Amino acid sequence: MDSSLKNVLVVSFGFLLLFTAYGALQNLQSSLNSESGLGLTALSTLYGTILLSSMFLPSLLIKKFGCKWTITGSMCCYVAFSLGNFHASWYTLIPTSILLGLGGAPLWSSQCTYITILGNTSAQKTGKASKDVVNQFFGIFFLIFQSSGVWGNLISSLILGQTPTQNIIPEDQLLLCGARDCQMGGSFSNSTQRPSQELIYTLVGIYTGCGVLAVLLIAIFLEPIKDPQQKSEGEKLSLWSNLLATFRLLRDKRLRLLVLLPLYSGFQQGFMSGDYTKSYITCALGIQFVGYVMICFAGTDALCSVLYGRLSQYTGRIAIFSVGALIHLCCIIALLLWKPNPDQLAVFFVFSALWGMSDAVWQTQNNALYGTLFENNKEAAFSNYRLWEALGMVIAFGYSTHLCVYIKLFILLGILIVTMVAYGTVEYMESKAQAKPLPTEETNQAQNTEKQTYM
Incomplete structure (x- = not known):
């Protein structure tokens, strides 16, 4: 097996194990820990910390420890969040959410950087276009990664399904x-009673074990990799420059758009x-159905991820982005009009599948686009992405x-x-730039002024 593909698979299965735990726990927070909005507050705190860490940590950690050990250390932060869910409270979930947030941005930035480097290296060896190989590698990654939602939600559904439920709503x-839900974080009387502590221990124990296996897989089997374009020891940027790399890249007009x-x-x-x-599945069906419906979302997302990765080299990314936007546009309008009812069980799965089809576009094409347009500043570009x-x-x-909920849908x-x-503006700018071939003698001058094109 090609070494680049082997490393893509190792990263993919490591993330599969890690997000089998985290993805399912995230989906359950708003329903399982709905009292006083604890679950949603924890998630908001978590992503707020990721936002802050995106500004400073990824570039610094990747340059200091390399992609492999940045991924390994960041995964440990996710395991801590699983441990915090053993006894969910303000004193356990909030601190572990902060810890996960500190590791979240470096984890994803190092993963994106690692796969982009692998794609570029493999493309040079095979003589293929870099953007096609990078797209293909991201497609493989997201096929395996997104399937984590299937296994994580299946585990939660089987375990939480043992809790007695109220059948008549x-x-x-x-x-x-x-769309009419305005209960502001309150719990629903029809959703299942909170599962027993024994069931929660079983569920979180399985998820914690998955996280530990993910850390071991990456630490033992993933090969360290060096970016050929990375500056030599004598040319390394100062600490302050590393910390500000994320913000400096915002001078590029393309990135600002x-x-x-x-x-x-x-x-x-x-x-x-x-x-x-919470407002559709748990409200109308009960918490025990959350896992099953989200399995449909994750499965569709995974299949479409690998499909888009291969199709993009034939259709181009504009067509795929357009399909994703159109699907979400239709879903948002339909969700505004639909009145959830247990008798329409299939509709819950249809919306979940359609949302997964569109989410696969954002996950695969966004990462590939950033890796292609900002190839010389991958760490800073992906830091911006996560931010x-x-x-x-x-x-x-x-x-x-x-x-x-209807206001949230209008915002979306x-x-x-x-x-x-x-x-579309960025694609237009790129097409104009590529449509103007320069004479050989003007090439050096163009390279010197290239950065100003997007200022």
Whole structure:
């Protein structure tokens, strides 16, 4: 097996194990820890910390420890969050959420950097276009990674399904589900009673074990890798320059426009894991159905991730981004009009599958786009990506207990439209730049002024 592909698989299965635990715990926070909005507050704190760590930590840690050990150390922070859920309270969830947030940005930035380096290296060996190989590697990664939602949610559904539930849901309560939910973080009488502590210990114990296995897999089997474009020892940037690398890259006009892509990605992920699970699934069906519906989301997301990774080399990324935006546009409008009812069980899964199809676009194409456009500043670019994605999640989870669901859907719709306009502007700028071939004698001058093109 090619060494680059082998390392992609090691990273992918490490993230599969880690997010089998974290992904399912995140989906359950708004329903399982709904008292006083503890679950959503923990998630908002978590992503707020990721936002702060995105500004400073990724570039510094990756240059200091390398991608492999940055991934390994960051994974340990996720394990700590699982431990905090053994006895969820303000004194356990908030501190472990902060710790996870500190590790979240370095984890994803180092993973994206690692796969981008592997893709570029493999492309040089095989003579293929870098963007195609990087797209393919990200497709493989997200196929395996997104399937973590299947296993994590299956585990939670089987375990929480042992809790007695109320079968008959009052009609007046169904009227408050979906887009009309304005209960501001309160719990629903029809959702299952809180599972026994024994079931929670079993669930969290399994998730913690998955996290520990992920750490061991990366530490033992992942090969260290060095970016050929990284500065030599004598050319290394100062500590302060490393810390400010994320902000310096914002001088690039393309990045200032593209920050809306991860921002929207954060908003839509926050809606799915915080509002759809609580205001649609838990409200109308019960908490025991959250895992099953989210399995459909994760499975569709995983399959579409690898599909988009391969299709992009034939259709181009613009077509795939357009499909993702159109699907979300239709879903948002439909969710505004739909009145959730237990008799329409299949509809819950249809929305979940469609949302997964679109989320796969944002996850695979956003990362590949950042890795391709900012190849010489990968660490800073992916730090920016995580910063703005985290900001979207912080806002989404932060206002979750203060706004009605229909208002959140309108906000999501507005951000989607603005995001696609900004993305289209960047693609137009790129096409203009590539459509102007320069004479050989002007090449050096163009290289010197290239940075000013996007200032």
